[in-house]
Amino acid sequence: MGEVVRWGVLATGGIAATFTEDLRGLPGAEVVAVGSRTEASAEAFARRFGIPRAHGSWAALAADEDVDVVYVATPHSAHREAAALCLEAGKHVLCEKAFTLNAREAGELVKLARDRGLFLMEAMWTYCNPLVRRMTELVRDGAIGDVRVLQADFGLAGPFGPGHRLRDPALGGGALLDLGVYPVSFAHLLLGEPDRVRADALLSEEGVDLNTAILLGWEEAGASALLNCSIVADTPLTASVTGTKGRIDFPRGFFYPERFVLHREGREPEEFTMGPAGPAGQAVPADAPDTAGGPLRGLQFEQAEVTRALRAGETESPLVPLDGSLAVMRTLDAIRDRVGVRYPADDAG
Numbered sequence: 001m002g003e004v005v006r007w008g009v010l011a012t013g014g015i016a017a018t019f020t021e022d023l024r025g026l027p028g029a030e031v032v033a034v035g036s037r038t039e040a041s042a043e044a045f046a047r048r049f050g051i052p053r054a055h056g057s058w059a060a061l062a063a064d065e066d067v068d069v070v071y072v073a074t075p076h077s078a079h080r081e082a083a084a085l086c087l088e089a090g091k092h093v094l095c096e097k098a099f100t101l102n103a104r105e106a107g108e109l110v111k112l113a114r115d116r117g118l119f120l121m122e123a124m125w126t127y128c129n130p131l132v133r134r135m136t137e138l139v140r141d142g143a144i145g146d147v148r149v150l151q152a153d154f155g156l157a158g159p160f161g162p163g164h165r166l167r168d169p170a171l172g173g174g175a176l177l178d179l180g181v182y183p184v185s186f187a188h189l190l191l192g193e194p195d196r197v198r199a200d201a202l203l204s205e206e207g208v209d210l211n212t213a214i215l216l217g218w219e220e221a222g223a224s225a226l227l228n229c230s231i232v233a234d235t236p237l238t239a240s241v242t243g244t245k246g247r248i249d250f251p252r253g254f255f256y257p258e259r260f261v262l263h264r265e266g267r268e269p270e271e272f273t274m275g276p277a278g279p280a281g282q283a284v285p286a287d288a289p290d291t292a293g294g295p296l297r298g299l300q301f302e303q304a305e306v307t308r309a310l311r312a313g314e315t316e317s318p319l320v321p322l323d324g325s326l327a328v329m330r331t332l333d334a335i336r337d338r339v340g341v342r343y344p345a346d347d348a349g
Contacts, residue, residue, distance in 0.1 A: 031049065034054055072095040076101060097181050124320050128319050134272060151238075199214045237253055
C-alpha cells in the first residue's frame with residue numbers, strides 16, 4: 001500500500017456523496033475513481049467532486065488498476081453483487097450497512113475475501129466513533145458493573161410511499177435493514193450475539209416491516225435489549241446501557257454521538273463530549289486516528305480505520321470484525337423470521 005490510499009466509489013447516491021465529501025478532508029486518502037451503472041451518472045459525480053476518472057460500469061471501476069479499495073455505496077440489495085465483483089478483481093472493499101440482505105450472502109462475501117487475502121469491512125461507522133469506543137472501554141472496565149438492560153431505537157416518520165425502495169421487498173425494504181441495523185449492532189457491540197430473539201412488527205401491504213419491536217436476551221450475561229426501528233414514526237433515536245452499578249445515556253443521534261453521560265453510584269453524572277480530535281481529555285482511545293490538526297467529521301472515523309488497516313497489511317478491522325458482522329446478519333435474519341418478512345434473495349440460495 002502506497003503512502004496515499006486510493007479509493008474508488010461504487011454508486012453515486014446520497015451516502016456516496018457524503019462519503020466522498022468527508023474523505024476529501026482525511027489525510028493520506030483520495031478518491032481517484034467513481035463507478036456507476038451509467039456513464040452520465042458517473043461523469044456528473046466525478047465533475048461534482050473533482051474525481052479524475054468516471055466509469056460507466058461497476059466492472060470497469062473494479063478493473064481500474066489505480067484503485068486500492070472500493071467503497072460500495074449501493075442499496076443493500078446490491079451489496080453482495082457489487083462487493084463480490086470488486087473482491088474478485090482483487091480490490092479491498094468497504095461495504096455499506098446492512099452488510100448484505102441475509103447471513104448467507106454475508107458469509108459468501110467473507111469467505112471470498114478471506115480466500116483471496118483481501119480486506120473487507122462493513123461500514124458500521126458507529127463502531128469507529130471515538131465516543132462509542134470510549135463507552136465500550138468504560139463498560140468493559142466495569143464502570144457500570146455488569147450490563148443488565150440495553151435500550152436503543154431508530155425511527156423516521158417518512159412518509160415513504162409504495163414506490164419507495166424502503167417499501168420494496170426485492171430491494172430489502174423495511175425499517176430493519178436500513179435503520180434497525182443500528183440498534184441491533186449497538187447491542188452486539190456490548191453483549192455479542194444473543195441467545196434469544198423475539199420480535200413483533202407492523203407490515204406493509206408489500207410485506208416489509210414498517211415498525212419493529214425487538215427483544216434480545218443473553219442467558220449467561222443475564223442481560224436483555226429492548227430495541228425498536230420504524231419508517232412510520234420519528235422515535236427519540238436514543239440509547240442507554242444500564243448495569244448493576246450505573247448507567248450510560250446517549251441523547252438523540254446515538255449512532256453518531258457528540259456526547260454521552262455516565263451515571264455511577266455515589267458520584268455526580270460525568271459527561272463525555274467530542275472535542276476537536278475526539279472525546280475530551282482522557283476519553284480519547286490510545287489509537288484514535290490522527291486528525292492532522294483538524295476535526296474528524298462524520299464518516300472519516302471509519303475511513304481512517306480502513307486507511308490504517310490497509311497500511312498495516314491487515315485484512316480485517318479489529319473495530320468492525322467480520323465475525324461480528326456475520327453475527328449481526330444472523331440476528332437480523334432471526335428477527336425477520338419472527339415477524340414474517342422475506343426477500344426474494346432469501347430463496348435464491
